[in-house]
Amino acid sequence: xxxxxxxxxxxxxxxxxxxxxxxxxxxxxxxxxxxxxxxxxxxxxxxxxxxxxxxxxxxxxxxxxxxxxxxxxxxxxxxxxxxxxxxxxxxxxxxxxxxxxxxxxxxxxxxxxxxxxxxxxxxxxxxxxxxxxxxxxxxxxxxxxxxxxxxxxxxxxxxxxxxxxxxxxxxxxxxxxxxxxxxxxxxxxxxxxxxxxxxxxxxxxxxxxxxxxxxxxxxxxxxxxxxxxxxxxxxxxxxxxxxxxxxxxxxxxxxxxxxxxxxxxxxxxxxxxxxxxxxxxxxxxxxxxx
Numbered sequence: 001x002x003x004x005x006x007x008x009x010x011x012x013x014x015x016x017x018x019x020x021x022x023x024x025x026x027x028x029x030x031x032x033x034x035x036x037x038x039x040x041x042x043x044x045x046x047x048x049x050x051x052x053x054x055x056x057x058x059x060x061x062x063x064x065x066x067x068x069x070x071x072x073x074x075x076x077x078x079x080x081x082x083x084x085x086x087x088x089x090x091x092x093x094x095x096x097x098x099x100x101x102x103x104x105x106x107x108x109x110x111x112x113x114x115x116x117x118x119x120x121x122x123x124x125x126x127x128x129x130x131x132x133x134x135x136x137x138x139x140x141x142x143x144x145x146x147x148x149x150x151x152x153x154x155x156x157x158x159x160x161x162x163x164x165x166x167x168x169x170x171x172x173x174x175x176x177x178x179x180x181x182x183x184x185x186x187x188x189x190x191x192x193x194x195x196x197x198x199x200x201x202x203x204x205x206x207x208x209x210x211x212x213x214x215x216x217x218x219x220x221x222x223x224x225x226x227x228x229x230x231x232x233x234x235x236x237x238x239x240x241x242x243x244x245x246x247x248x249x250x251x252x253x254x255x256x257x258x259x260x261x262x263x264x265x266x267x268x269x270x271x272x273x274x275x276x277x278x279x280x281x282x283x284x285x286x287x288x289x290x
Contacts, residue, residue: 046116047084054088056104058120062132065101072096084111098139101132106144109151122155130234137241145242146172152235160232164239167225175253189251192259195267213264218257 029036049055070092077089084107091106108125111117128136129148140148146168153165179189187193195212203209210217222243229239246252 041115044113044115046114047087047111048082049084049118050082053082053084055084055118056108056124058124060104060124062101062128065104066099066132066135068100070096070098070100070103095141095144099136101128101136102140102144104128105136105140105148109144109147112151112155125151125155126157126234129238133234133238137238142242142245145238145245149235149239149242156235158232160228161235164225164229164232164235167228168239168242171221171225178253190255192256192263195260195263212257212261213268218254222254 074089074092074096077085081089087110088103088107091110092103095102095106105125105128108121108128111121112125137145149165150169150172151165152161153169154162156162156165182189198209226240226243229236229243232239246254249255
């Protein structure tokens, strides 16, 4: 079976470092897009079900599972198990104390991420969010809120639902990559970087700098996704709830950009409100100037 590990980047040598390589620049992902698509397809191989494995039926009664809570302590699995069974067990451990329906939602998502899945899975997933979404939404941790919205990107019933899911997928996937890399800076996620002179530093692909004082890239990005989500049934309320959670979170890119923008505006105000030098007024009793 082909390896699912990311391809190793080509080794650097002196000719690459000085830009004189005859074969062109070093690629982040050699052989892309074919190499990337091959790995992606490997990771989308279906989760096999054994005869003893439990999988939610199409006519699943949601109300009892919404009321019942996953035990905080769950005994370990015994003997050989399918990957499906191992995933479901781990999900119930992670979601201990939350509704049993949260684990059903999670295992459906795990299957729906694959290229093949039980035929009734998309309809059952959508029914959970159509019938029990408002009750389930506040019970889920952020990672499962994100995964739930993203799943609508492939399995939404309408184009609008799929568009909201794909937009959230792109937004939060890029955020995850960036925020993970930023952790290696050693700076707390809630602390913005200090403002520096960066006029002569370059962004990738010749992109112009973001105008921190007057630019609206962050606002444009969020407003478009959020505005569309407000108009879309079922996945829309879920996406809006997730975006509001993001808006209230103190340790993310958007909060830090807001803090940096506020600092820049305050600096402008300080410059504008700096006291004018006092005029050289004559002392009482001095003769008036000629």
